[in-house]
Amino acid sequence: MSRLALGLSALVATLFLAALVVGPAPLGIWHGLQALIAGGNGPEVLVMREIRLPRALLGLMIGGALGLAGAAMQGYLRNPLADPGLIGVSGSAALGAVLALQTGLAATVALGLPLAALAGALLGVGLVLALAGPRGSSLTLILAGIAISALAAALTSLVLNLSPNPFAANEIVFWMMGSLADRSMTHVAIAAPLILLGGVMLGSLARGLDALTLGEDAAEAMGVNLTRLRLVLIFGTAAVVGAATAVAGAIGFVGLVVPHLLRPLVGAQPGRLLWASAFGGAAMLLAADIAVRVILPARDLKLGVVTALVGAPLFLHLIYRTRQEGL
Amino acid sequence: MLAAKAGITAIGLLAGTAQPALAQDVPRRVVSMNLCTDQLAMLLADKGQLISVSDLAHDPRSSAMVAEAAAYPVNNGLAEEIYLMQPDLVLAGRYSQLATVDMLRRLGIRVEQFDPATSLDQVTERMTRMGALLGREDIAADQITRFDQRLASFRDGIAPRPRAALYFANGYTSGDQTLAGDILTAAGLINIAAELGLVSGGVIPLETLAMAEPDTVVTGQPYPGASRSEEILSHPVVGALQAGRPSTSMNAQDWLCGTPYVLRAIGQMAELRRDVQADRERQQARK
The missing domain is CATH 3.40.50.1980 (Nitrogenase molybdenum iron protein domain)
Known part of the structure; x- marks a missing residue:
């Protein structure tokens, strides 16, 4: 807790405010913030409280969730290439969400949507960890991720194409790329409980992940229960990624870029990297969501496009470096 | 009285001279493959003249004439099935099923395309054209008169407009x-x-x-x-x-x-x- 914590919270706070004042309606900054806090009867209050506030809150929550999940998986697998989007967890969560929406489960069961996405994400994480093994070599991790992503994407497209709703098939892009456009407080309420729960679970792993850097035997000798750690990791990741994907679609690369950038700043300690990545992820997603609104305000440019443009080159760089190291 | 009689004779004569020429042109087997031409054709066609309408005409969400459409066999806008119906006129939209339309034309079938209407004025235009294509100008004229009357009844003394x-x-x-x-x-x-x-x-x-x-x-x-x-x-x-x-x-x-x-x-x-x-x-x- 230091200059880094201070700097990251200041960055997130600034971007959160910026997300509240950017939008197609021409509201003055002070006028808008006043309407947000003081309320009243005008349409400004509606715009601030029902459109911009939920969007900014979701950017904060979902960015934080993805950054945290990325840092936790990388810490556990001791592999910098693990990102929930890249290894197919987000894709399987999207499949769960789409199934819940199209079968009507989302409309009939309370929290049916995020729970179904959680179930999908659980399947994804479980498969990846089973295939990659406890030390997850880069090659098997990425290959397993490609296979799971491809299968989940194909099944998601199939479900959407079979839907009686003609709009559903056009939404494949949303589920693959993610967007926060036109979300409401309802979506905040849907995502918040599971993101909080999963966040607390992943946050509790800090000590275990630090111990794991010394190797599994050493960690066990230090009193870390590896089975429990693994279970908490799986459920925590599935909860945050599932809830995030259920309302915003699969947004990739946040969990890859953020831990990579912050790792040197926390002395490469996976435990400290967890909270730092949560802040960093929130900052990155808020920035990306501001960018899509500023660059193409009328087109609903997908968030995943921006995060991939930033993240994919870094991913290539990481693969190149891993190869050089002969892993 | 005399003048009226003369008028009727004149119409009869006109119709008499016009009909033989028309009879050859009037299509006998018409297939429609667009939701909007389906409905115009069902409104104006003679009995037995229209032999098939598109699947959308049967969809209650899109079609205003589901009950009427039940009497007509469905087509899915595929060149093969439409060709086998041996139509002498196919009605299609301007922007949909272009490949099918091209194929049917290559096979020597007459295809008439309709632009989607973008104003109320074009409603009467489309009806006039459909009436002419089907050789049912009189029916079309009747319906247009009724349409214009009812439309005019909406346009009286409205203020202030919400x-x-x-x-x-x-x-x-x-x-x-x-x-x-x-x-x-x-x-x-x-x-x-x-x-x-x-x-x-x-x-x-x-x-x-x-x-x-x-x-x-x-x-x-x-x-x-x-x-x-x-x-x-x-x-x-x-x-x-x-x-x-x-x-x-x-x-x-x-x-x-x-x-x-x-x-x-x-x-x-x-x-x-x-x-x-x-x-x-x-x-x-x-x-």
């Missing part, structure tokens, strides 16, 4: 240079799309819609099965704009095609307009 927003999936709206825009205007409503500079249509962001504060919001009816595109119609902001004010969702089948069924849409909107005006008077009285 501001309405058309709001569809993904935040789309229709501007003034569209059939839907014309329907609003004919019903005595102002389309806020025009205020926002949207001529033929486009997206109104939720924020812009909220700031425009329309007197009423007309939404599209969601399809079965969920979609994110339509979720915007149940967004709390749309709910807040509709709360405590008259509003409605549109019956799409009356709005899609340039047929006399647009009168039903105009009637529904005129009723909405009266509700909004009555609501406004009540509120002023309360003050």
